[in-house]
Amino acid sequence: MLKFLNRDRLSYAVFFIAIAIIGLSVENYYYVQLLTFIGINTILALGLNMLMGYAGQISLGHAAFYGLGAYTTAVLTVHYGFSPWLALPCAILLSMLVAFLVGLPTLKLSGYYLGMGTLGFGMIVHIVFREWSSMTGGSSGFIGIPPLEIGPVSFSQIRNFFYLVWLTVLISFIVSKRLIHSRIGRALRAIHDSENAARAMGINTRNMKLEIFVFSAGLSALAGFFYAHLVSFISPGTFSFIVSIKIVTMVVIGGMASVWGSLLGASLLTMLPEWLHAFSEFEMVVYGLILMLVMVLLPQGLTRGLLDIYERTRSKKDQP
Amino acid sequence: MLQELLQYLFSGITNGAIYGVIAVGFSMLYSSTELINFAHGEFVMLGALGLVSLWGGLGIPLPVAFLLVVIGVAVVGFLFERLAIRTVRKPNPIVLVIITVGASIFLRGIGMLTWGKDAYSVPPFSDHDPIDLAGAKLLSQSIWIVGIALFFVILLHLFFKKTLTGKAMIACAISKKAAWLTGIPSERMVLLAFFLSTGMGAVAGIIIAPITMCSYDMGTMLGLKGFCAAMLGGLGSLWGSILGGFILGILESLGVGFFSSSMKDAIAFFLLLLILYVRPGGIIMAKDIKRF
């Protein structure tokens, strides 16, 4: 019994209950919507965290996959009359296919050169979104993406969308954790520590990196799918270089190599601008300062950092 | 045809020189700290707007304003290293990178508060008519830009090759510990690298100010282009950075000239990727010493 209730499963259960409680108790639509955006960003950050935190490969172009997911579902549902639920696998598969093709040559690069390679890819995709206006609506954006529906349940009701997104977050967490604890996960951590040593141990590092890159792109596309159907409008600006950097920031601020870190990072970076409204003109200055301060004070990220603080206070208490 | 081609080249070389100077800043910092400073574009912005205020606003003579701005911005870079970068315990490169991202937003905010949201322009350094070469117009400011860019790069080259401090910096770049063992104050060298790198950023901002419009948000794009140029040339290589800058600038303007102006960035980035695939360490990639 106790074995069945291992800590992962217990935390999932607590997480599930937390979703239910928040979903039932938060009255104001504004907060429900904000929490839904946090969920979408968590999926996004989780995708990149798998790549950066576990495999140690940086990507400065992840907004491209986010955008591919959003634009694919938008084009398929509006121009070709697909049901969104049919467009979802198409969006994810297309994003994964692109990741595979791009990853093949790009993942041979390492360190900042990999950053540069993914950045260039992200820029190109962004320009395609902007210039292919017959398909994507160009800079003015793509309007009229239909809301999600399952039978009688309409997800244009933001509360329903909240449950949908957060249950997806939970499933993504479980899948990611599974992956991390599998043979692939162990191999990835070996690559993270030393790629040469990993190769010497007989790990096919190229395939492993490619697999996680593709997985990560799939998660980003999933986030893009949700974004498109929640806002029902997309424009290239939402998937620009700045956004790629923001996703990286979420991962690092939250804590690399931690699925819960993605959650914390995404929460902080989504909430911060809303909290900082009061600063009006000073918002940017304060925002920048907070980013710097968090990193200076908690260089391991929020997850590790908060745990450290917790442990320190506890050990103090233990000493009489 | 020749007229157009020349005009594209002039434009490409002018922009390329600016990208090159920005790239040198990236590259120099990388070789001593293994850090990519995402706030570098914001130092370019500070340089440009600093010139707007000192030369355009207060009417301080250009050479004096030039020096004051470069030193002023370098001091900001110095403070940045001291207050933000140095204070991190157990630094991990990616954490430092995120700190520079925070710094870039912070500096942009400061820029907006100081100079407002509007753009500014300053006149060219000298008031000569454009030079006519086979019908193509070469601006006097372009000559200034390329000249000043090369001047500073040569200066840096001499600094690294001929002076003791410069050699000490190279030593630090190759191995911090070994340099420290031979008695080189490596921490001070890092500080110096920040000082020089942000100073170069200011130089780029100053020389670009007359040909474009300066505003608090001009840095992001320039920083990005400079970063690409540095990667293209080979991180850590002085001449590689300049070369990368020229290649990027010329690719862009030829992309406009012979393909499409809306796709010019896509063309430039596509070729960049191809070059990186062929030479995954940049064009100039020293075999054993990847640094200056």
Added chain:
Amino acid sequence: MMLSRLSKKLILLMTFLAVGGFIFACPAFTTETYKIGGIFSVTGPASFLGDPEKKSMEMMIDQINDAGGIDGHLLEGVIYDTEGDPQRSVNNVTKLINKDNVIAIVGPSRTPTTLAVIPFAERVQIPLISCAAGITIVDPVKKWVFKTAQNDALAVCSVYQHMKDNGIKKIGIITVTNAFGESGKNQLKQHAGDFGIEIVEEESFGAKDTDMTPQLTKIRKVQPDAIVCWGTNPGPAVVAKNIKQLEINMPLYQSHGVASPKFIELAGEAAEGIYLPTGKILVADLLPDTDPQKKILMEYQKNFEETYGQSVSGFGGYAYDAMMMLERALPGTNGDLKKLRDNIENIKGLVGISGTFNFTPEDHNGLAPDAFVMVKIENGTWKLVE
């Protein structure tokens, strides 16, 4: 041991819960005041629009309150910054509706942000008066959405009419690669035939580009009769400078996107001789006294310049007009949204900054083609072109 690890996880979850708890509970109460929401891109790339819009809206609210409010209700403005970002605009709109309980929303400033928030305003049925220009905002007509900015098509037609009168047949266009430039490009292409004009070269530039000489060289090669540049500051100023530097002697037409004194300041000498369409605000003092807008324009200009100590641009007028509509539509509604909407739709002959508004159920922009005038820049100032 296991328990302690468990509690660590729990701590994390509690943090998350605390975040959730911290942000929810916030009491919503209604007072005697009418709350009006404003969402403008006060910072970010379109701050040249959002900043004067915010100021104009605040100024108008103060004016109305000084005059005793509407039906005894004072107005309260709740203004948020979108930074020109669709996601933040959507959050802002939801916040205005659900947390601030506003009765009408003015803004957003840009076309993409407006398009993003329209479904959210339509869903809860709240009047939204956008300050953006894009024609897709009111075409097709959305029941709850109005806009005050002139359609780009009007500006394009003013330019083309002037060209036709001056015998210009072939043009080269250079547009910025954002929503404003794209809309301009589409309108330019769409209406060219109506005026017997042919677009012989199409170029574009990035909003942050530093040098446009390659594009202009390419345009020069095909020798058009004139060049049209469609963008917002500072890019078009660089275009103007580059044209001068390349010694291209062709008439240059700019868009209303640069219609502010800032443009002349930025382009300096290179601004001389440029034609552009603009709302009448820039040339208010040059208008004949018979112009119905003259009075309100002079008044707005005086108030704005006195209150904020900066020169007026046409952009703040979009929010000012929106507030004038609310001032006209609010009395007698007692805060009822449906009545308010109907009143806005019935507005006729409202003389505002951007023109005279006549709304109908089919037209939620309501401006006549005379909303624009053509001006020429001469000796560092605007001159009305007949």
